[in-house]
Every structure is written in structure tokens, then in C-alpha cells.
Amino acid sequence: MGEDFNKAAGLPKDFKIHKSTLDEIERAAENDPIVLVHKEYLGVDKYYTNIDMAETIRQYYNLFSNALSQSFPNDKTSFSEADINSMPKGYSVSGFYNGYGIFKHPDSVRNDDISIKFLADYSDAFISNVYKTQEQFNEASDIIFDSGGLIKGIKPETFGLSLEEIKNVSKGEDCEFKPDMSVYPQNEDGSYSKEALFMSFLKSQGGRILYSHNTTFDPKVASYNRAMAKESFSGPGIDIDNIMTGKSDFKSFFRYWAERGIAEGELYMYENNIPKESALGNWALDAEIKQALANGWKAKPSTINSYADSIMDRLNNLLGQTRV
Incomplete structure (x- = not known):
């Protein structure tokens, strides 16, 4: 050209x-x-x-x-x-x-x-x-x-x-x-x-x-x-800039969606102290989680709050190393 x-x-x-x-x-x-x-x-x-x-x-x-x-x-x-x-x-x-x-x-x-x-x-x-x-x-x-x-x-x-x-x-x-x-x-x-x-x-x-x-x-x-x-929409999400500037509170946002089914499997493992590494290819654990959810299991509010805090700790650590 x-x-x-x-x-x-x-x-x-x-x-x-x-x-x-x-x-x-x-x-x-x-x-x-x-x-x-x-x-x-x-x-x-x-x-x-x-x-x-x-x-x-x-x-x-x-x-x-x-x-x-x-x-x-x-x-x-x-x-x-x-x-x-x-x-x-x-x-x-x-x-x-x-x-x-x-x-x-x-x-x-x-x-x-x-x-x-x-x-x-x-x-x-x-x-x-x-x-x-x-x-x-x-x-x-x-x-x-x-x-x-x-x-x-x-x-x-x-x-x-x-x-x-x-x-x-x-x-x-x-x-x-x-x-x-x-x-x-x-x-x-x-x-x-x-x-x-x-x-x-x-x-x-x-x-x-x-x-x-x-x-x-x-x-x-x-x-x-x-x-x-007119019929299109995007799923729930929160922008990292809004989190870091304090315009949006990730913990409250996560709690709202966790109560509606987001990250159920991750919360189940967190509440039961099951390492993430053990989930890979673990069909028995997958079946256990599905059965627990079918039986009405819900994460405790304290679990959701603690989990959200752990995400924020990891996020802050990562951004401290990588943010431009």
C-alpha cells in the first residue's frame, strides 16, 4: 500500500x-x-x-x-x-x-x-x-x-x-x-x-x-x-479500573451474584477447604459438588465475604506487579 x-x-x-x-x-x-x-x-x-x-x-x-x-x-x-x-x-x-x-x-x-x-x-x-x-x-x-x-x-x-x-x-x-x-x-x-x-x-x-x-x-x-x-446484552461484570478507583465495590458486587449462583463450585471448595488443584479431572469431586447443589447447598455469608477478600488480595498483589 x-x-x-x-x-x-x-x-x-x-x-x-x-x-x-x-x-x-x-x-x-x-x-x-x-x-x-x-x-x-x-x-x-x-x-x-x-x-x-x-x-x-x-x-x-x-x-x-x-x-x-x-x-x-x-x-x-x-x-x-x-x-x-x-x-x-x-x-x-x-x-x-x-x-x-x-x-x-x-x-x-x-x-x-x-x-x-x-x-x-x-x-x-x-x-x-x-x-x-x-x-x-x-x-x-x-x-x-x-x-x-x-x-x-x-x-x-x-x-x-x-x-x-x-x-x-x-x-x-x-x-x-x-x-x-x-x-x-x-x-x-x-x-x-x-x-x-x-x-x-x-x-x-x-x-x-x-x-x-x-x-x-x-x-x-x-x-x-x-x-x-435490541435483544443483545452482556453478562454481569465489573471493570478493573472502577474497582481500583473505588467507584465500584467488588465485594458487594460479588456477594450479590454469588447469592444468585455465580462461582458456586469454587465457593463449595473454599468453604470445605478443598484445594483447587484437586479439582482438575476429579469426577468424584464434580459429582459431589453437583449433588450438594442439588440438595440445596448454599455458601455461608461469611464464606462469600472471605472468598471475595481473598480474590481482592490476589488482585491487588497482581496489579502491584503488572499495572502500567
């Missing part, structure tokens, strides 16, 4: 993104399994009538650059295997919107458009946590699971910035984003270009189309999406 596209997409002048990559983004978007079902149901050949590729690339590149800047200067353009292996194990993102729940855009008009188009908006997204070790990465995942999925904003992602992922960018199912990496060859010294890393980043995000007012759909698709948006 030329300078005009780079300028529109916010890319450096000398950044080389190949047209085949943009074609592949469109191909993957039109062949997404859910999109294929909708196209067949609605009787349309094309889901999108226009895709604002520059805006999609701009949003992705800003987040990609933000991730790389945690480890390297912004003007670094080639990366050795040692460079890549030295990078963090993962990152978490704040400031993105999908139109629902805690991920609503503050501009109601824009939010309505986001929700109707069912496209994520990364225009304000940024790296909020850096997980330098595998232990930190795993702990973030565990906290999300142990909280019943209620804590949002700490989900760890690799962003495709591991050596294994970079080497396998072109592999995958037919419906997946698989850019032609022959146009982003390794350098003579075996290092990888910034463009190659960006392709792996795009791969990790599925090469999905991101929100733009200028991205449009077949009229039948637009009408269908508008109807579906």
Missing part, C-alpha cells in the same frame, strides 16, 4: 503493509462462521458493502505499538529471536468498547452504532497490564475464573508476540485470517521485521474488522443487526 493509505491508517511512512493482507482481512471477515450463517439466512452474497480498512489498521496498529513500547523503543524495526523471547508473556487491554454493559462508549450515538454493527471499537484501547512472567499470566486467568468471570479488564493476551505464534501466522482453518507471509520475509540475519510482528498481532485478534462509522453492510444485514441489537 502507498503513502496515502499509511497516512489514513496512522502508519509510519516506511511501514510496508501489502494489499494482499487487506484482501485477506476482508476474505476472513466474509467467511467468519457466524457471518456465513447470517448470509445464508438472509440470502445475501456480501455481508459488508464497505470496510474502512484504514481505520481497522489504525486501531490495531496503535494497540500493537503500545504493546511493543513496553519493551522496545518506538523506532526499532527489526527483532531477533532473542528480542522476541525477551518480551512479556502477555498483556491486558482497557478502553475498548462493544456497545454493551460495562463496555459502552460514553458517546451514546457512537455506542448505538457500535452495538448495531456488532464491531469492537479499539480507538481508545491501551495496554493496562503487562504480564512479564508465565506465573503472572496464569494468575490473571485464574483470578478471572475464580471470580466467576465478574472481573473485566485483566484478561491476559499474548497478542501473537511469541516466537511460536510468529512462525505460524499463515497456518489455520480456511475461515481464519491467514496472511501471506512471503511478502513479509525474514531479514538476511534471521531477524523479523516490525511488519511481520504486526501480522502475528493481527492473527491473534482474528484479523477482525473494527468499528468505523464508514463501515457499512448489506441493507438486509443492517436491518437484521439493528433488530438483534
Whole structure:
């Protein structure tokens, strides 16, 4: 692509993104399994009538650059295997919107458009946590699971910035984003270009189309999406920023949902001093928990409070190590 596209997409002048990559983004978007079902149901050949590729690339590149800047200067353009292996194990993102729940855009008009188009908006997204070790990465995942999925904003992602992922960018199912990496060859010294890393980043995000007012759909698709948006909702969740600033009280929030069935299995094990490690593949324990719930078991209020406190202790410890 030329300078005009780079300028529109916010890319450096000398950044080389190949047209085949943009074609592949469109191909993957039109062949997404859910999109294929909708196209067949609605009787349309094309889901999108226009895709604002520059805006999609701009949003992705800003987040990609933000991730790389945690480890390297912004003007670094080639990366050795040692460079890549030295990078963090993962990152978490704040400031993105999908139109629902805690991920609503503050501009109601824009939010309505986001929700109707069912496209994520990364225009304000940024790296909020850096997980330098595998232990930190795993702990973030565990906290999300142990909280019943209620804590949002700490989900760890690799962003495709591991050596294994970079080497396998072109592999995958037919419906997946698989850019032609022959146009982003390794350098003579075996290092990888910034463009190659960006392709792996795009791969990790599925090469999905991101929100733009200028991205449009077949009229039948637009009408269908508008109807579906009225029926869509997101599950319960509390944003990490609101927890840490005191705007939201996790303990009260968790207690409310725990009383309605969230994290029942975890609370049962906690109340009965059963280590989490013993649950993996333990069918007898699984049957025991199901039977207890069927018999009307409910966690004690003191158990719920203590469990929520333990989650917060772990969360504070993790954020103290990883918050940007």
C-alpha cells in the first residue's frame, strides 16, 4: 500500500503493509462462521458493502505499538529471536468498547452504532497490564475464573508476540485470517521485521474488522443487526479500573451474584477447604459438588465475604506487579 493509505491508517511512512493482507482481512471477515450463517439466512452474497480498512489498521496498529513500547523503543524495526523471547508473556487491554454493559462508549450515538454493527471499537484501547512472567499470566486467568468471570479488564493476551505464534501466522482453518507471509520475509540475519510482528498481532485478534462509522453492510444485514441489537446484552461484570478507583465495590458486587449462583463450585471448595488443584479431572469431586447443589447447598455469608477478600488480595498483589 502507498503513502496515502499509511497516512489514513496512522502508519509510519516506511511501514510496508501489502494489499494482499487487506484482501485477506476482508476474505476472513466474509467467511467468519457466524457471518456465513447470517448470509445464508438472509440470502445475501456480501455481508459488508464497505470496510474502512484504514481505520481497522489504525486501531490495531496503535494497540500493537503500545504493546511493543513496553519493551522496545518506538523506532526499532527489526527483532531477533532473542528480542522476541525477551518480551512479556502477555498483556491486558482497557478502553475498548462493544456497545454493551460495562463496555459502552460514553458517546451514546457512537455506542448505538457500535452495538448495531456488532464491531469492537479499539480507538481508545491501551495496554493496562503487562504480564512479564508465565506465573503472572496464569494468575490473571485464574483470578478471572475464580471470580466467576465478574472481573473485566485483566484478561491476559499474548497478542501473537511469541516466537511460536510468529512462525505460524499463515497456518489455520480456511475461515481464519491467514496472511501471506512471503511478502513479509525474514531479514538476511534471521531477524523479523516490525511488519511481520504486526501480522502475528493481527492473527491473534482474528484479523477482525473494527468499528468505523464508514463501515457499512448489506441493507438486509443492517436491518437484521439493528433488530438483534435490541435483544443483545452482556453478562454481569465489573471493570478493573472502577474497582481500583473505588467507584465500584467488588465485594458487594460479588456477594450479590454469588447469592444468585455465580462461582458456586469454587465457593463449595473454599468453604470445605478443598484445594483447587484437586479439582482438575476429579469426577468424584464434580459429582459431589453437583449433588450438594442439588440438595440445596448454599455458601455461608461469611464464606462469600472471605472468598471475595481473598480474590481482592490476589488482585491487588497482581496489579502491584503488572499495572502500567
